[in-house]
Amino acid sequence: MYRYDTYDQTLVDERVVQFRDQMERHLSGRLGEEEFRPLRLQNGLYIQKHAPMLRIAIPYGMLSGPQLRRLGEITRRYDRGYAHFTTRQNLQLNWPKLEDVPQILGDLAEVQMHAIQTSGNCIRNTTSDQFAGIAADEVEDPRPWCELIRQWSTLHPEFAFLPRKFKIAVSGASADRAAIQVHDIGLRLWHDDQGELRVKVLAGGGLGRTPMIAETVREDLPWRHLLTYLEACVRVYNQFGRRDNKFKARIKILVKALGIEEFRRRVDAEWVHLKDGPQTLTQAAVDAARTHFVEPERRTVSDDAIAAFEKLRADNRAFSRFVTNNVTEHKVPGYKAVTLSLKRREHAPGDVTADQLDAIANLAERYSFGEVRVTHEQNLVLSDVPVDEVEALWGELEALGMANPTVGTLNDIICCPGGDYCGLANAVSIPIAQAIQERFEDLDFLYDIGPLDLNISGCMNACGHHHVGHIGILGVDKKGEEYYQVSLGGSSTDDTSLGKILGPSFFREDVPEVIDKVLQVYVAQRHEDERFLDTYRRIGHKPFKERVYA
Template identity: 75%
Template sequence: MYRYDTYDQTLVDERVAQFRDQMRRYLEGKISDEEFLPLRVQNGLYVQRYAPMLRIAIPYGMLASYQLRKLGEIAARYDRGYGHFTTRTNLQLNWPKLEDVPDILADLASVQMHAIQTSGNDIRNTTTDQFSGIAGDEDVDPRPWCELIRQWSTFHPEFAYLPRKFKIAVTGAEEDRAAIQVHDVGLRFWRNADGDVRVKVLVGGGLGRTPMIGAVICDDLPWQHLLTYLEAILRVYNQYGRRDNKFKARIKILVKALGIDEFRRRTEAEWAHLKDGPQTLTDEAISAVTGHFVEPPRRDVAEDAIQAYERLRGENRAFARFVTNNVTDHKVPGYKAVTLSLKRHDHSPGDVTSEDMAAVADLADEFGYGELRVTHEQNLVLTDVPVDRMQELWQRLETLGMANPTVGTLADLICCPGGDYCSLANAKSIPVAQEIQQRFEDLDFLYDLGPLELNISGCMNACGHHHVGHIGILGVDKKGEEYYQISLGGSQGNESSLGKILGPSFYREDVTNVIDKLLKVYVGERTPDETFLDTYRRIGLKPFKEHVYA
């Protein structure tokens, strides 16, 4: 993974010193709340419902074991002993003291981490496929390109005050596991017949108050022009994006208003000033970054060990369930990627304790090469586990409570912090998630349902990605009371779609029963081998609506 050079480290260290002085002056009353606001959000510091919240950047979801260990130490020392992984693959601390934040940032800098641009109207943390670099269906490893985008976008003076926040997602695989169609900009790297790297660029996607699927603005961009073309898009947005209404300030609103053809024309006109300029990428620049993403020194796994692993799957039902749901094929024979579930009944989805962070860091060192990934489904991934050690890893995960064989099922739901923490939330989301998990915890039932994505957001900002859940739940406020709106048919991936609202919203105590009714319609209507999404797309919303509101 990428390691800071002297320039990177100096930049982050100087930012820590700068913010330490700003915090001192604020606490001494020399800076007003209004003046302090842009300073703190540039460093990922929010004022939440009950306490400050610090959002820590995890660029394109990659973590070294020593970084995860440090995050655990920080959570134990400065917070309440846990952190929350978000759908943007960041980590949030929900209870830090304001005066401790500079010390936290200094500790982060000591392990090449920061909280820069995790908030504010700027280019946020770029995300990608959690299996990048190891996926068998990958045409191009997106990690070096994500790093180039990170370097280009961090502290970019032109884009420090955009009309609204800006999010980029990148994939290089046949299957889109980065949800590029619902981002401000989505990038799909591919190779043409000559083996040259090209980029398909989508623009104007996003969730939130006005969800939209992105449109293709360029489907065959040479890699050399990646940054100049991105810059052209951002310049058009910066110039023409609305600043009079924050609810209409995202780039998707501008693309919708202009139409994709006119937005493309303006981008191409802007690009004419940038194309072949100083930010045009070269072979040397790509080689320098790619050199950070080398193959680990994997040992060969004997064929008899692979056969023994398969026999164990056939003989041990519990192990087989874990492998089927939590283990993903690897491009290297004899190796697998293992997803660790952070969806436990005694924790909020995405939460992990300091002790468990330390334990997982140890597992990454012992069973891999000290590398982890954070997924936008709020789980963790060990990327290089040899199959002859899979049983041992599974047993260790069992003791940690992270071997739940439910990844990709209804129990693997996505959930934002909601009204328990966030000052923007209209309703609580964590209790709803826990009630659903407790109601539908029978493994046989979960496996019979098949792949099913349920996403919960506490407000229209859609941090829980409810719009693209097969079942989406949105907390809404009605005259001071919490209600929940249900949508069906959303999806992420190659065939992204936005869910349709089922009908009038429900009281919190009714939500789990509503989910039960929806599942009964699916089970009664499905054909063999049909998933929930397949059935919904075949029969539509009406049968579900009729049964729920009967």
């Protein structure tokens, strides 16, 4: 995984010193809230419902053992002993004291971490596929390209105060696992017939109050021009994006208003001044980025060990369930990627304790070359596990409560913190997730239902990505009371679609029953081996609505 060079470390250290001074001036009254607000936001610091919240950057979702341990130390010392992984592959502390934040940032800098640009109207943390570099279907490893974008965008003086926040996602596999079609900019890496790397550039995607699917700006951008073309896109947005209304300030509104042809024309006109300029990528620059992502020295796993793994899977039903749902194919024979489930009813989805962070660091170093990935589904991944060690790892995960064989099922719920923490939320999210998990805890039922994405957001900001859940749940406020709106048919993969609202919203206690009725229609109407989303698209909205509101 990426390791800082001297330049990286100096930048982060100096940022800590700078913010410490800004915090001291704010606490002493020499820097007012209006002046301090943009400064704290660009260091990931929010003022939430009950306490400050600090969002920590995890570039393209990769963590090392020492970083996990440091996060554990920080949650014990400065928080309440737990933290929260987000759908953007970041980590949030929900209870730090304002005056402690500079020291937290200092502690993070010691292990090559920071909170720079995790908030504010700037280019946020670039995200990618949690299986980047190891996926069996990968065309191009996106991590070096994410790193080049990170270096280009970090503290970019021209883009420090954009009309609104700006998010970029990169996919390098045949299957999109980075949700590139619902980002401000989505990038798809592919090879032409001559083997030359090209980039498909999408713009104008996003969720929130006005969800939209991105449109193609450029189909076949040569890789050398990636940064200059991105700069042209963001310049057009910075110049023409609306600043008079924050609800209409995202690039998706600009793309929609102009139309993709006019947006493309303006980008190309801006690109004329940038193309072949000093930010044009060279092979040397790309090779330098790639050197930071060295392949681990994997031992050879024998055919006998692979056969023994398959036999154990056939003989042990519990182990087989774990492998089927939580273990992913690897590009190297004899290795697997193992997903650690952070979905337990007694914790909010994505929450992890300080002790668990320490334990995961130990497991990463013992089984996976010290590396952990954060997923968009609020789980964690050990990326390089030999098959003859999967059973031992499974046993240790069972003891930690992270071996739930439910990844990708109804109970693998994506959920924002909601009204329990967030001052923007209209309703709680976590209790809804817990009630659904309790209602549908039977594993045989979950496996019979098959792959199903259920996403919950506590408000229209859509931090739980409810718009692209096969089943989406949105908390809404009606005269001071919490209600929940259900949508069906969303998807965040290659067949991206936005869910359609089922009808009038429901009382909180009715939500599990509503989900049950939706599933009853699916079970009654599905064809053999047909996923929920396929059935919904085939039979349409009407049968589900009639059953739920009968």
